[in-house]
Amino acid sequence: MAIRVLIADDDSLIRESLKIILTMYDDIQIxxxxxxxxxxLDTCIKEEIDVALLDVRMPVLNGVDGVREIVKNTNTKCLILTTFDEDEYIVNGIKNGAKGYILKNNSPDKIIDAIRTVYKGNTVFQDVVMDKVKELIDNKKEIKLDERIFTTREVEIIxxxxxxxxxxxxxxxxYISEGTVKNYITSILDKTGLEHRTxxxxxxxxxNI
Known part of the structure; x- marks a missing residue:
C-alpha cells in the first residue's frame, strides 16, 4: 500500500517539483x-495522510506551528523539509512533535528514505540538525542516570x-531485535513522561535524565 503524502510549501516551484519527483516512486502517493x-492541517483532518512534508516559513500558519496542530489533531506523522536550519526552528519543530527534520539540499532518494523511515514509526534527523541541537546545550554536565529508575539495558538504549x-x-x-528496542523506548518514555525518542x-x- 502506498504511503499517502501531503506537501506543504509556499514556493509553488518547489511544491510542484517535489510533487513530480515523489510521484515517480511506486510506494508514494501525493x-x-x-x-x-x-x-x-485542514487536509490532514479531512483526508487520511500518513506523512506530511512541511516547510517552516509559510504564511497563515508556519510549518513549526503546523506540526503542533497536526500532531495534536490527527495521526499524521510530520517531517519538516526545509532550507532553514535555524536553532529556533529545529528546537520548536522537535518540541512540537516532528518525527524528522531534513534539509532540501538532500537528494530525492534521501528525502524518500526519510519519508519511509517516518512512516514506519522511526525518526530521522540529519547530522547537521543533530549537531545544532548539541550546540544548543551550553551547560552539559556529567550525566549520572538514576539506576533506581532505569535498568542497565535502558541506559544503553538512552x-x-x-x-x-x-x-x-x-x-x-x-545485538537485540528492533522490536525489543521499541519496547525499551516505550518503557523509557513511560518512566520519563516524554513523548518521543528525540x-x-x-x-x-x-x-535531565
Missing amino acids: IRAVENGLEA EAVAEGLSNKEVAQKL QIAISYLKG
Missing part, C-alpha cells in the same frame, strides 16, 4: 500539495538514541 500550514542512532542501528549495536536524546544531552 494526496495534495498546499501552500501553508493551515491548509495542511545513550545509543542520544548518539542519533535509529532503532535498527541500536538493535545492531546491542526528546529522550535531548533530555540526555541536557543532563
